[in-house]
Amino acid sequence: MDEIPELDSTDLALLAQLQDDSSLSNQDLAARVHISPATCLRRVKRLWDAGVIEREMAILNPERVAATLGHGMEAVVEVSLDRQGNEAQEAFEERVIADDAVQQCYRVSPGPDFILVVHARDMQDYLALAQRLFTSDANVRNVKAFFSVKRGKFRPRIPVPGRGA
Known part of the structure; x- marks a missing residue:
């Protein structure tokens, strides 16, 4: 696990969106946070690698x-x-x-x-x-x-x- 990165407003926006709906495609997530898909992919990978994002799961009703x-x-x-x-x-x-x-x-x-x-x-x-x-x-x-x-x-x-x- 990498060192925990300093989280900026873009990271926080990504985390907020992913907590609401982790099934978003990279394209949709990037659009919601107003960044390019490449930047989105890189930042989300960094958050995974650092252990900030632990896992994805479905929440059942x-x-x-x-x-x-x-x-x-x-x-x-x-x-x-x-x-x-x-x-x-x-x-x-x-x-x-x-x-x-x-x-x-x-x-x-x-x-x-x-x-x-x-x-x-x-x-x-x-x-x-x-x-x-x-x-x-x-x-x-x-x-x-x-x-x-x-x-x-x-x-x-x-x-x-x-x-x-």
Whole structure:
């Protein structure tokens, strides 16, 4: 990974556009940012090489997917550990991030040690997840799950200066 470049207004405009729609062609992206396609390609490659852009992915509509695959549920889960040393936290984090049901994992302070966002098909699937990740781990002291009844906002983007973020 290259050194992180200093980001100018053109880089920030590119990042803002790519966060809104990473499927834009190089031509369309260049036109939206008012630069030549060659400059656009070079700058985007530099942002990838420096690790500023981590990956591209499709964001699925949970209601539409649920209509096809079954309802599904999301939960925000607070997890507190008994032993809170770095080694214990690393071991727990390594285990939960390897599980496909865990969508997000944060170490937090103060309060619980971790906040997880998890997805399960139904309550039985969540119970299996809880057994797999929490009950079977002797170091997990407390788990508190909050089940989502409605998602008011989901916007996985980093605010970019100059965009009214």
